[in-house]
Amino acid sequence: MFLNLGEADCEGIGNKARHLAKLIKHQPLLFSVPAGLVLLSDFSIEHHFGYLTNALKDLGNGPYAVRSCGLEEDGASESMAGKFHTELFVQLEDLASAINKVRDSYENYLDTSAVLVQKMIEPDYSGVLFTRSPENSGLASCEYSIGTADAVVSGKVEPKRIDYGRWTGNLYPEQKDMKHMLSLLFLAGMIIEDKIGAPQDIEWAFEKKKKKLYILQSRGITSHLYDPGIAVEQEKTVRQVLASKIGQKGRKIFQNAAVREVVVSPSRLTRSLVELLYAPSGALGLAFDLLGLPCPAVNQPYVSSIFGQLYENVDVKKKLFGFSPKLLWANRKLKKKIENKPDILLTWLAESIEKFPQYQDDMQGISISTHEYALEIMRNVKTFTEKIYPVAYVATLLAQIADEDSQEISLTSQMMRDLSRLHHTGEMEDFLEKWGQRSGNDYELSEPRFCESPQLALKFAENFADFPWGEVAPGSGFTHLKEVAKDRAIRWLYPLRLQIVALEKKLQLETGMIFHLDLADIEALGMKKLATGDIHTICMKHMHDETQWSSICLGDEITLETLERLKQEGEEKQGLHGKMVSARVSFKGIARHVSKIKTGKGNASENNEVIIAQHLEPELVGLFPNSAGCLVDMGGALSHAAIVARELDYPVLVLSGCSSTIQDGDQIEVSADGAITITRQK
Structure with a gap:
């Protein structure tokens, strides 16, 4: 009953x-x-x-x-x-x-x-709260107005819109009026999301005099506009921030990584290698051990890939390279050793460089499975991480500490001189014999080496047309050994690249596609946790994600607020624009005004028609499946009709005054970003 x-x-x-x-x-x-x-x-x-x-x-x-x-x-x-x-x-x-x-x-x-x-409930204010915004998974969104929520959900008013940072609780834009109500609402919303177990669409009401909040309805959010790949990367990065307990409001968490100077626009595979090299438990930690420097315990990566760019964790950097008493004492001790007995360190460093292991490609020409070949690649990555790069990093640190007066970088100078000579003479054979395993972007695994593509060498040489051809004096000291170690490490990456390209052919991937994997994917393939048939799908997903990431503007420094709001690049809007509150797809058709809807009763629209209405009312929903799109004067993104439009992947544009300016029969064309063109029929 x-x-x-x-x-x-x-x-x-x-x-x-x-x-x-x-x-x-x-x-x-x-x-x-x-x-x-x-x-x-x-x-x-x-x-x-x-x-x-x-x-x-x-x-x-x-x-x-x-x-x-x-x-x-x-x-x-x-x-x-x-x-x-x-x-x-x-x-x-x-x-x-x-x-x-x-x-x-x-x-x-x-x-x-x-x-x-x-x-x-007879409230002073009411509205709708999405604990996860349909436009950005880092925000919660609220639309409200005076009186009952019916006007908001039925699209009959232009509601006031407020966004919250899901992790900071910040109000965007900052509010002075009704701040108590809005803050209380956000806290309640996050508690309800936790109790129900999923982001919620909540209808609420508030009595101002009693300062009392009522929850009228709570249901799951069925659809969204943000790209899932962006949301996953956003939340992964925020979890990293929150785990390190450094997510205070307004505080700088990440900054541009210094390694960006030598790894420009890295591929996914290269980024994963850099993250491994600079992990405190990886090459960086081993370099500290070789020098006898204490490597502070940290629970977060030093260098992280965030939306396809490399950033340094500011707190981890301070712990690794800051001026703690223990680290300062070790640095002074090492500096004193460099000053008093440089020959001992120079000899040790030179010998360590000479002991670089040879690259292992024992399976070349042998018929083996892709799984075994992937494991061979990961063994060589392990060798590079544990035996090659730590020594190269030690050489860099020693050169920095030594602070030698002579800043000779003879190998770099020699290469620049030879590039200049190549540009003017075109003599490729001698250049490739000496520098064929290098490239214009040495640390990028997807970049062909000069010996693979001599035309790339000629193109790169144009940058050094004015470099002098004179002889370069033989280098010496720590700066020279740093250059030697760097050169040997880069040359070691060449056969690694060849192995990766060979694996790409084994997997029957298109040229360059394998560099959209990361090392974890290759390791999973080697361990048979990934089937060879799944690799193409994974590559395509990663490629889609990176295409979406390319629009994200993070800047040189990242705060928790940066991650919440995630500004995206876009051309400056010109001409007539509205706001897309549902599917961001283009549409066009003949304008048709709808003054009174009787869904399914003689008022059905045609597929080539664009519905024009004053309000984004639920009654419009019956016309969605048989029309090209809809334009309304007012209506919020959290209204009932907007929710259903997103579920149907149907485009709705809110454009103030459109119902009075557009006439029946006008040709309407709307782009995915909300730009509208109206052509009046004669």
Whole structure:
């Protein structure tokens, strides 16, 4: 017959009532849920209304809110937002009629006729909170107005829009008025998301005098506009920040990595190698050990790839290279050793460089599986990380500490001189014999070496046309050994690149595609955790992600606020523009005004028509499947019709005044970013 709303978290009850029942059971002091009753499918006005009126005494004498509560409503993939009737401010004498109106609106949509009757809240403000914004997974979004939420969800008002940082709780834009209400709402929303177990679309109401927040409805968010690849990278980076406990508001967390100077626009595979080399447990930590320097314990990477760019963790850098007493003492001791006995260190460093192991490619020409070949690549990566790069890094550190007066970098100078000579003479054979294993972007694994593509050498040589051809004096000291170690390390990467390209051919990937994998993918392939047939799909996904990442503007320094808001590049908007509140796709067609919608009853639209209306009302939804798109004067991105439009991947543009300026028959063309062109038919 009927249940108390607080007891409705059970099988056979729709999510609208079940979610509210959960909140009643666990609700903190931050908010309340209006008391109510769930009228089940077997409830009969004729036989049970007297029992209902008696039970409603606990809710007061009215007015009441009467809402739908179907089993299929508020589902994980389909919300049915605004599809069914709601009656507000219902007096007891009108209750039976209101219940029947809600049931009649179900028609053939639902397998239940349950109805929710609650005490009516008469708020000062109300609206909708998405605990995860449909446009950016780092934000929560709120739209609200004066009075009941009905005007907001039905698209009949231009609501006030506020965004919150999901991790900082910051208000964007900053608010002075109603800050208590908005802050309380955000806290309540995040608690509700945690209780339900997923981001929520919450309808709420607030009584200003009592400072009381009411939750009227909470359902899962069914669709969004942001790219999933962007959201995954965003949350991965934030988790790293929060794990290191450095996510204070406004504090710089990451900055441009110094390694960007030599690794320009790195591929995914190269980025993963750099992250490995600069890990405190990788080549960086081994270099500290070789020098006898203490390597501070850190629980986060030093260099991280964030949206395809390399950044340094500021706190980790301070711990590794800061002026702690222990590290300062070790540095002074090493500097003193360099000053007093440089020959000993120079000899040791030169011998260490000469002991670089040979590259192992024992499987060349042998018929082996792709899994075994991937393992061979990872063994060579391990050798580079543990035996080659630590020594090269030690040479760099010693050169920095020595601070020699002579800044000779003879190998670099020799290469620049030879590039200049190549540019003027075109003598390729001698150049390739000496520098064929180098490239214009030495540390980039996807970059062909000069010996692979002599034309690249000629192109690169143009940059050194004015470099003098004179003889370069033989180098000496730590600076020279740094250059030698760097050159040997770079040359060691050449056969590694060849092995990676050979694996690419084994996997039958298009040229260059393998560099969209990372080392973890290759290792997983070697360990048979990835099937060879899955590699192409993974490459395509990574390529899609990086295409999306290319629009992200992080800047030179990153704060938690930067990660939340994620500004994206875009051309400066010119001409007439509106706001896309659903699918960001282009559309065009003939304008058609809709003054009064009767869905499915003689007012159906055509596929080549663009609907023009004043408000983004739920009644418009019936026309979505058979029209090209929709333009409205007003309506929020969190309104019922906008929610359904996103579920249908249907484009809706909000453009103030469009219903009065556009005429029936006008040719409308809207781009994915909301630019609109109107051509009047003669």
